[in-house]
Amino acid sequence: MKLTAPITALLSGAVIPFAFAPYNHAWLVIPALMLLLWQTQGLSSKRAALCGGLFGFGLFAHGIAWVHVSIDSFGGLPIVVSLLLMALLAAYLALYPALVLGLLNRWWPNVSLGRSLAFAPLWLAGEWLRGKLFTGFPWLWLGYSQVDGILAPLASSLGALGIGLVLAWIASALLAALQRQPLQLLVPAIAAAALFTLPMLDTTERSGDTTSVALVQGNIEQSLKWQPDQLWPTLLKYQDLSRPYMDADIVIWPEAAVPAPEYLVQEFLNSFDKAASFRETHVITGIISANDLTRDFFNSLVVLGDDQSPHRFQPTDANRYHKQHLLPIGEFVPFESLLRPLAPLFNLPMSSFSRGDYVQPNLLAGDQHLAPAICYEIAFPEQLRANVNADTDLLLTVSNDAWFGHSVGPLQHMQIAQMRAMELGKPLLRVTNNGVTAIVDEHGRMQAQLPQFEEGVLAGDVALTTGQTLFARFGQSIAYAISVLLLAAAVWFRDRKGVVKIADDRT
Numbered sequence: 001m002k003l004t005a006p007i008t009a010l011l012s013g014a015v016i017p018f019a020f021a022p023y024n025h026a027w028l029v030i031p032a033l034m035l036l037l038w039q040t041q042g043l044s045s046k047r048a049a050l051c052g053g054l055f056g057f058g059l060f061a062h063g064i065a066w067v068h069v070s071i072d073s074f075g076g077l078p079i080v081v082s083l084l085l086m087a088l089l090a091a092y093l094a095l096y097p098a099l100v101l102g103l104l105n106r107w108w109p110n111v112s113l114g115r116s117l118a119f120a121p122l123w124l125a126g127e128w129l130r131g132k133l134f135t136g137f138p139w140l141w142l143g144y145s146q147v148d149g150i151l152a153p154l155a156s157s158l159g160a161l162g163i164g165l166v167l168a169w170i171a172s173a174l175l176a177a178l179q180r181q182p183l184q185l186l187v188p189a190i191a192a193a194a195l196f197t198l199p200m201l202d203t204t205e206r207s208g209d210t211t212s213v214a215l216v217q218g219n220i221e222q223s224l225k226w227q228p229d230q231l232w233p234t235l236l237k238y239q240d241l242s243r244p245y246m247d248a249d250i251v252i253w254p255e256a257a258v259p260a261p262e263y264l265v266q267e268f269l270n271s272f273d274k275a276a277s278f279r280e281t282h283v284i285t286g287i288i289s290a291n292d293l294t295r296d297f298f299n300s301l302v303v304l305g306d307d308q309s310p311h312r313f314q315p316t317d318a319n320r321y322h323k324q325h326l327l328p329i330g331e332f333v334p335f336e337s338l339l340r341p342l343a344p345l346f347n348l349p350m351s352s353f354s355r356g357d358y359v360q361p362n363l364l365a366g367d368q369h370l371a372p373a374i375c376y377e378i379a380f381p382e383q384l385r386a387n388v389n390a391d392t393d394l395l396l397t398v399s400n401d402a403w404f405g406h407s408v409g410p411l412q413h414m415q416i417a418q419m420r421a422m423e424l425g426k427p428l429l430r431v432t433n434n435g436v437t438a439i440v441d442e443h444g445r446m447q448a449q450l451p452q453f454e455e456g457v458l459a460g461d462v463a464l465t466t467g468q469t470l471f472a473r474f475g476q477s478i479a480y481a482i483s484v485l486l487l488a489a490a491v492w493f494r495d496r497k498g499v500v501k502i503a504d505d506r507t
Contacts, residue, residue, distance in 0.1 A: 005039045009051040012036050013058030013097075019145035020063065021411040026149030029142055033171035036101075037119060045106040052101025056094030061087065063140045066409030073222075073405065093130065093137065100126040107494060116176040116184060118490035120169035121483035127164055131380070135328055138379050139412065142167050147418045147444055151191070155422035155444065156469035157198040159381055162479030166191055169486070203467035204425035204442060210461045211368050211393070213429060214245035216253050217437040219455040222402040225433075231260050235268055237455070238285075245457050246279040250365045252431045253285040255375055255398040256299065261290035262313040269304065269313055276305030282365035286374070286398050289315045289322060296354045299323040301372050301398065303363055319364055322356025323374040325383060359386050368393045371426075375399040378417050385475055388424055393464050395420060395428040402434045410436055410452065418444040425469040427462045 012032040019028045036055050040048040067089065071082040100122045108115035123142075131138030143163030146152050151163050158166065173187035218238055224230045235258065242251050258265060276283045282305040289300035291314060301321040302313075315322065362369040369391045373384050378397040388395070397417050401410035414436040421428040422444035430438045435452030442465045450458045470478065 005043070005047075006051055006054050008039050009036055010054040010058040012039075013055035014062045016059045016142075016145075017063035017140070017408075019142075020140065020408075021147075021415040022408055024145075024148055026145045029145050029167050030171045030174065033168060034175045037115075037172055037175050040101055040105060041111060041115075042109055043105055045102045045109070048105035048109070049098045049102030053091075053094045053098030055101075056097035057090050059097070059140065060090040060093040063412075064090070064093075064409075066404045066407030066412075069405045069407050069409070070403040073403075096126040096130045099129075108490065111176065111179050111181075112493065113176070113181065113184075114490040114493040116172040116181070117169075117486050117493065119172040120165050121487040121490075123168040124161060124165040124479065124483050127161060131161075135325070136380065139416075144412075144415055144419055147415050147422070151195070152422065152444070153195045153199045155419060156202050156204070156425055156471055157194075158479045158482075159423045159471050159476050160416075160419045161381070161476050162482070165479050165483060166194075198470065202425060202469045204465050204469055205467055206442075207464050207466045209464045211250065211464065212248045212461050213439065213459070214242065214248040214251045215429060215431045215437050215439070215450070215458040216241050216245075216251065216257075217432060217435065217450050217454070217456050217458070218254065218257060219434045219453060220259075220402070222400075225256075225259050225400075225402070231265070234259060235265065239272065241455065241457055242283065245459055246276065246281050248281055248459060250368060250370075251276070251281055251283045252396070252398070252429060253283070254431045254433045254437075255286040255400045256288060257285050257433075258287040261288045261297065262302070263290060266313050269302075273304040273306075279305075281305055284363060284365060284370070284396070286400075289313075289320065291315050297352060298356060299326075299353050299374055300356075301363060301374065301396075303365055305365075319361075321360055321363055321372045321374070323353065323377060324356045324358055324360075325377045325380055326353055326355060327376045358383065362387070362389065362392055363396070370394045370396040370429075372396045372398070373420075378413070378420055381420060381423055381471075382475055384420055385424065385472065388426070388472060392426060394462065395424065395426045396431075397428065398431045400433040401436075406453075410434075414438065418446070423469065423471040425465055425467065425472060427465065429462070 012035045015028055015032050018025045040051050068082060068086045071077065071085055072079060104119055104122055108118050127141050141160050141164050143160035146163050151166060154163050154166060170188055170191055173184040177184040216238055220234055238253050238257055245251055262269060282303055284301055284303050287300050287302050289298040298315055303319045306319065362371050371384060371387045371392045377383060401413060404410055414430065417428055417430050418440055421440045421442060425442045427442050428440040436449055437458050438449035439447040439460050439462060441447050448458055448460050450456050
């Protein structure tokens with residue numbers, strides 16, 4: 001194996017993050033994948049897996065370097081240790097591209113129709129596995145690069161995972177076309193046809209109704225957020241920011257805007273509940289929901305303003321949402337009896353949450369039904385889809401990305417949220433502590449947003465929709481079906497007529 005193959009694989013992987021926010025050079029994905037495929041032709045499965053792993057390491061060491069910000073700033077670990085942890089995470093995530101290339105070269109090592117057909121479904125399988133195993137980490141799925149890219153219209157039918165499938169298929173087909181298989185140029189033509197035909201099968205359209213919203217961004221510094229003496233200043237800040245906008249239909253505060261168990265702040269909550277009801281608005285806030293008997297804690301959303309009677313403010317109350325997909329280390333600690341004594345990283349505030357149900361009723365704010373996702377949950381398309389029903393009017397995601405400072409992490413997070421709106425054909429509200437707070441239309445376009453790292457309120461009218469996208473009806477099943485067909489065809493053509501053997505001086 002030439003030395004250039006692993007080096008090229010590493011560098012081509014490191015280029016991929018420039019296709020995502022905030023850079024948005026979506027076109028980079030296809031040439032980077034083509035380069036990877038070209039460099040691994042003819043290699044043994046082990047050597048191809050090594051190149052795939054290096055590609056993945058370059059991708060994730062660059063693309064999720066923002067994780068290090070939270071480890072370094074709040075983990076209480078020496079810089080060398082925090083960098084090592086970051087490298088270990090990137091190395092783990094690199095195992096999935098390594099598996100993809102290893103399997104590809106196990107059965108299709110040489111230039112062939114089978115190889116060009118097999119790469120895309122194997123890539124989809126790798127991304128799917130990464131989104132499932134060990135609670136899942138579906139960040140930087142290739143499809144997210146196309147939120148503002150040429151393949152964006154496919155989101156409503158194939159979703160982010162399916163767009164990644166199409167990108168991988170186009171890359172392998174273009175490489176094959178350059179290697180004496182000109183008929184492979186039909187693949188980009190098929191993709192172009194799908195761009196026009198598949199969206200026509202959606203039934204989504206604007207209903208003509210609108211709702212007014214006010215999204216409150218408090219910009220509370222993470223180092224102060226959980227300090228006991230900052231609780232009341234924080235509550236008063238959100239109250240004061242909201243007061244001029246209480247004529248909106250819905251006022252929304254971010255994740256854990258109330259940074260205390262609700263039984264400790266019942267007086268404030270009841271008072272604000274009455275104020276919202278009097279102004280005929282509804283306030284949705286992130287809060288720590290806690291059972292004062294069992295001491296089970298939940299990362300929750302609660303709706304204020306339903307009526308003027310006192311609430312019990314218990315986790316079992318109606319019209320609230322408990323986060324289901326918890327973030328490892330940040331919200332629960334696996335093997336906590338072993339890890340918690342090791343470092344402050346494993347003892348972050350509120351790192352012992354309980355899980356909510358996978359499917360929960362929509363939040364009801366007046367006449368509007370909102371399907372919520374808290375922070376990390378927005379990266380799991382099937383979970384949000386499972387909570388969208390025929391009555392759902394809006395998608396809502398709240399977050400606190402102050403953990404990640406001035407890195408690209410919050411901007412990638414925003415891009416993921418935009419994809420959920422595109423998939424489900426519903427407008428989306430994103431409310432954060434320090435950005436990006438935004439109103440997104442049903443096509444994933446940013447209607448309005450607040451600057452990062454500033455306190456403020458984003459007010460606007462949101463156009464509502466009716467109908468369903470193909471993705472809302474079938475989820476990722478369409479992408480899975482295409483993958484199965486491609487893989488079956490690849491097996492059929494393996495070692496049959498049309499295989500082009502190439503000289504291999506690298507094994």
